[in-house]
Amino acid sequence: MRDIDRNRGPRNGAMSMQRLLNPRVDRRSLDRRVADALREEILSGRFPPGFRLVETWLAQQLQVSRGTVRAALSELTHQGLVDQVAYTKWSVPDLRAQDAWELYTLRASLEGLGSSLAAEAVTPASGAELSASFDRLVESAAVGEVGPAVEADLALHKTIVALSGHGRLIKQYEILEQQLRRYMRSSNALMHDTGEIGNQHRPLVDAILAGQAAEAEALAKSHNMTEGRKLYTKLLQIEQRAALAPASPQGKPIELRS
């Protein structure tokens, strides 16, 4: 983890045009940027499940005050990427099968709504955007690498939800996606063969493009539920196998000593 860039660009009047075009380019407050840095550490797995987040240590690492770190941790807590135990500790949440189930059922519901709304409101412009996103997924899948294919998959789903024009839904979905990413990366072996990805998504995309709201909603739900059940059963197996091991009596996460 490297330092946060403290420079906010020139103080004088230059760059006024660019600031108009993209007003947030350097105006993000420090705690937001710290939150970004910490989020990246957590999603990448460099801060693994159970990792203890000590304010003073983080502040020292990032060359930032403790209060700023605290604000960032608070934000990440609201996004489900950090657990807080008041007066005691911050830590990275464990990856339990129950959580995977929650994430996928919730995702199915939210994406069902998003797909329905997207189908209702489809226009030539939004349809083109959706098609482009779908094409990118097919391309990535053709290459055969898992990482980019997963990202293109996530991007397509996010595009669909974005087309709904539903602000709260979009925001909530993005939070969910971040949590999901952590699970997917932790067990990336369960990625199906990339060749099938296109066919798995085509019906949903077509339904939205055709404006068939009910059909799109049903397809989005079933697609997510089947994907979710796969991940859930896999994680459940891992959990049960771990529960049999003598070192973790009550389903607690396993601590690695040495």
Place this chain on the structure above:
Amino acid sequence: MRDIDRNRGPRNGAMSMQRLLNPRVDRRSLDRRVADALREEILSGRFPPGFRLVETWLAQQLQVSRGTVRAALSELTHQGLVDQVAYTKWSVPDLRAQDAWELYTLRASLEGLGSSLAAEAVTPASGAELSASFDRLVESAAVGEVGPAVEADLALHKTIVALSGHGRLIKQYEILEQQLRRYMRSSNALMHDTGEIGNQHRPLVDAILAGQAAEAEALAKSHNMTEGRKLYTKLLQIEQRAALAPASPQGKPIELRS
């Protein structure tokens, strides 16, 4: 708005039993309690839409430091009850028709999922809890007062979602409910006659008790959507009427002078 109670109970060993039974009774941090106080002000309408939340003023009112107020405002922002404009201001969000639409469509989706899960997992115990909540609604409706009836209505819906056993869904639903409460209170005139409330909810409750997941989901959705459409169209009328007034050119909220 009165001061936050700074006393946290006796420091000595007494009350250990009570703390065991309810360990959080006095351990809530100050910023959480400030958030509660501010939330109450906002939901009650004493801090109306557009109200400017100045940190120093709030800190003075609550006899608390600015940092604590800041943390509370941040929490409320994550819950959709406060808007933040970085480096500039905090304020209470406006009540737009678009937001009412978002809230109700999202609520229908979430409660649909909750109802489905509740029906799947129904037990004699949870069924009794649901029935009791429903009975309380019918009782409140019989009295005929709008306020308690609305609260009992909200409580029943929350009970259903709570029976799903879906942690993330429950938390998300509670946030949504708070936002909804603000809209419902702002136009409480649209409360239907209380006599019909029981009949409007009975099919959903029965479906859950009978374990009919698909039926329960469909009923929850349609119920919320019809309720939502009522509120949406009403708010839209108010908004359009206001837009015709000369003082608010671009759909901006109306400022009441004097």
Place this chain on the structure above:
DNA sequence: TCGCGGCTGATTGTCAACAATCATTCCTTG
């Protein structure tokens, strides 16, 4: 009259010191 640039008061953002709380250890006591 209009637009631009700098000033100004108000407000938010950041920091480092101080206070409160907790988990752990170790000691006492029966």
Place this chain on the structure above:
DNA sequence: CAAGGAATGATTGTTGACAATCAGCCGCGA
């Protein structure tokens, strides 16, 4: 030897002071 209970060190919670930023105002010049 077990149970309870005070010291202890580590960690989080809270505060007031200082810094950065912003919207609005004012005057200058074209």
